[in-house]
Amino acid sequence: DAGVTQSPTHLIKTRGQQVTLRCSPISGHKSVSWYQQVLGQGPQFIFQYYEKEERGRGNFPDRFSARQFPNYSSELNVNALLLGDSALYLCASSFGQGRDYGYTFGSGTRLTVV
Amino acid sequence: QKEVEQNSGPLSVPEGAIASLNCTYSDRGSQSFFWYRQYSGKSPELIMFIYSNGDKEDGRFTAQLNKASQYVSLLIRDSQPSDSATYLCAVTGGAGGTSYGKLTFGQGTILTVHP
Numbered sequence: 001d002a003g004v005t006q007s008p009t010h011l012i013k014t015r016g017q018q019v020t021l022r023c024s025p026i027s028g029h030k031s032v033s034w035y036q037q038v039l040g041q042g043p044q045f046i047f048q049y050y051e052k053e054e055r056g057r058g059n060f061p062d063r064f065s066a067r068q069f070p071n072y073s074s075e076l077n078v079n080a081l082l083l084g085d086s087a088l089y090l091c092a093s094s095f096g097q098g099r100d101y102g103y104t105f106g107s108g109t110r111l112t113v114v
Numbered sequence: 115q116k117e118v119e120q121n122s123g124p125l126s127v128p129e130g131a132i133a134s135l136n137c138t139y140s141d142r143g144s145q146s147f148f149w150y151r152q153y154s155g156k157s158p159e160l161i162m163f164i165y166s167n168g169d170k171e172d173g174r175f176t177a178q179l180n181k182a183s184q185y186v187s188l189l190i191r192d193s194q195p196s197d198s199a200t201y202l203c204a205v206t207g208g209a210g211g212t213s214y215g216k217l218t219f220g221q222g223t224i225l226t227v228h229p
Contacts, residue, residue, distance in 0.1 A: 031215050042118075042202050042219030043158065056216045090157055097214040099145040099165040099207050108157045 002027070004093050004106035012112045013081050021076045021109045025093030031055075032074040033103070034066055035090040043090055049074055050097055078111075086113045115140055120203050120220035129229050133190040137203030137220055140184070145207025147179055147186040148217065152200045161188070161201075193227040200224050 005024045013019050025032050031050045035043035045058040049068035063079045072093075078085055088110050092103040121136040135149070146165045150158035164170045164177040164186065176189040186205075190197055201224075204217040 033215050033217070035217070040221075042204075042221050043217070045216045045218065048215035050215060056213060058216070088157075092217070094215065099214070101146075101214075102160050102163050103148070103206075103217060104160060105150075105157045 004029075004091055004104055006089075006091050006106035006109050008109060009107070010110045010112075012114060015081055015083060015113055017081050017113075018077065018079045019081060019111060021078075021089050021091075021111075023074045023076070023091030023093075023106060025072050025074070025091075026104060029093035029095050029104075030072055031094040031097060031101075032068055032072065033092050033094075034074070034076045035092065036060075037088045037090060037108075038086075046076065055097075081113045083113050086111060116220075117141060117218050118203055118205055118220040120201075120223045122223070124224035124226055126226045126228060127193050129193060129195060129227055131193050131227075133193045133197065133225055133227070135188040135190075135201050135203070135223050135225070137186045137188075138184055139186070139205045139218075141205065141208035141218075142181075142184060143208045144184075144205040145214070146205065147177070148204040148206070149175075149177060149188045150202040150204060151197075152202055152222070154200075158202055165207075190225075193225075195227050195229055198226050 033048035034046040037043040047066040048056040148163040149161045200222040203220040
């Protein structure tokens with residue numbers, strides 16, 4: 001079975017541009033969450049969607065938005081890119097919500113803003 | 115106070131030794147606790163998670179949870195050079211259980227296992 005797949009793998013954008021990152025969860029997983037990881041730090045939570053509804057939002061500006069589609073895949077959009085948005089963007093999926101569900105990460109999208 | 119704190123590293127152990135990684139958390143209502151391994155340039159890989167007080171073993175790995183002390187640890191027995199990586203502790207389910215799906219991570223501990 002395929003794991004969590006993310007695309008693209010790498011991306012270089014210019015300041016002020018917009019970017020869309022994509023995530024396909026493990027088959028049957030209904031929860032998708034997004035994280036930003038800068039070098040030397042743990043991942044920071046951006047959004048979580050469960051059953052196509054936003055269930056959580058981290059401390060990120062409104063330039064960041066996301067959505068989940070009927071097939072449970074998800075997109076993360078970032079507008080008006082800043083140099084500080086350069087990071088590894090990670091998507092994680094889980095079958096459900098609750099204390100006994102694990103979260104599996106995709107391989108990530110490395111975004112470089114120049 | 116950080117929400118999740120891990121013991122400062124880097125941690126260096128000889129091959130075959132036990133590596134001990136520690137983590138404390140501030141939200142007493144947190145429900146589930148995760149350990150991830152992250153190799154340089156790669157994404158986090160789930161090692162195991164625990165939600166009941168006590169020990170949980172999986173092969174060479176043992177997670178220990180003490181909710182009263184708000185402490186979770188990971189022991190790696192018979193450490194191998196291939197275990198050299200950054201280990202991330204994460205928690206979820208706080209705020210009365212409304213935050214499931216939001217993982218709060220520590221800063222990570224770099225482990226080096228030398229031959």
